[in-house]
Amino acid sequence: MPERPRVLELVRRHGWNATAFQTLESGYSYFFPGDDACVAYVDTGRAWVAAGAPLAAPERLVESVGAFTAAARERGRRCAFFGIEERMKVAASGELSSMPIGEQPVWNPQEWDDVLSRRRSLREQLRRGRAKGVRIRKVTAAELSGGPTQRAIGAASRQWLASRRMAPLQFLVKVEPFAFPAERACFVAEQAGRLVGFAGVVPVPAREGWFLEDLVRVPDAPQGTSELLVDAFMHWSGALGCRWVTLGLAPLAGPVPGALRFARRLSTSLYDFEGLRAFKAKLEPSGWQTIYLGYPVTQSAALSLVDGLAAFTDGGFLRFGARSLFGLDP
Structure with a gap:
């Protein structure tokens, strides 16, 4: 084989x-x-x-x-x-x-509506995105395999990477949303027919869970786009009966050694480590691993x-x- x-x-x-x-x-x-x-x-x-x-x-x-x-x-x-x-x-x-x-936040999507009921600021971001006409839909494996949606996702990835100060990283943080499309899920955010963001989701089979691997928005996407994508992911995984999901590693977060804390401070102009953790924290994970x-x-x-x-x-x-x-x- x-x-x-x-x-x-x-x-x-x-x-x-x-x-x-x-x-x-x-x-x-x-x-x-x-x-x-x-x-x-x-x-x-x-x-x-x-x-x-x-x-x-x-x-x-x-x-x-x-x-x-x-x-x-x-x-x-x-x-x-x-x-x-x-x-x-x-x-x-x-x-x-x-x-x-670093630390990895995890959620039980069965409790997501409880999170929304407690987080007024999160509900407000969802309202803003919807008010700007952002709509979320789950795409099919066929769309990920080729065609206009795949091309739009690829273009959004390139725009997002070009907007970042740090050169593209490899290994576990590459953006590759099309590998084995039948095995994964993907949600797109669209505004007036234009793709303004996407969430690439991959399975964690032994946990019967899912990992939101890529959360990408174009530079001019409306406020609330990322939150709407996360909300769609949480409700979808919850409807499947899933009880474990993650948004992945918040690098250099938590009780890391002094050398890594120094590296975090030194590289703030290239990568917003604190901002990434803060975004994940505001979604109120059930725990940090x-x-x-x-x-x-x-x-x-x-x-x-x-x-x-x-x-x-x-x-x-x-x-x-x-x-x-x-x-x-x-």
Whole structure:
């Protein structure tokens, strides 16, 4: 069986981390420590950086971590697991050290109407968006596969990325809303027939949950567009009987190490870490889950952090910095 369909089957069986479905997007290599386990990773040239935890049954997590670590070492690479949750942190504590890198908010969509009843400011944002004529609809898999809606979503993605000071990031934050369209969901915000935003949603099968992976609006979208997209997602997932959804990692939020707090302050001109967390917090999640970088106990924490960050850059830190700060592409 070709690799990606094989990985899709493992995601369906073992996809417990929010990052699970993202491993089907472009740019990943796959390590299979057996017939029923997989680690999706990128090779930075110095390290293999895994996208979250192995796709494996809980009783095979530690075995998969050990096999991946050994294979990386044989090829002269360090390794790290970016974006693991408490379950793997505990299960693999004998193999991996860990450091917190942010927090992930989670909701029970069955309680979303209760959130709306308590949050007057959120209701007001929804009213503003509707008053401006913004309407939300769920698109079909066929629309994601080709045609005018797919082209409009692609154009909105490009506008959104062009409006950001930071150069586009790779790895777990790439915007790829069209991979395996039959497996995902997508909501679009339209105003007078023009697409002004979209929400790309992917499954978290082992939790019977969903991850709102991409929340994108064009620069001139009316106020309330993002909130209307989230509202549609919450009501849709609630109607399915779902009790676990997330909007993904708020990076560098929560009890991160001092070096990461310093990095958060230093990079505020490029990325609004505080603003992202504040947006997610105003949606009143039912909880915040700490997300970690895991790395072998014999490996340097500082080097592991550098390796994890390198996975997000395209062509290394120097090129990424030049593109972000000066618009150059050396």
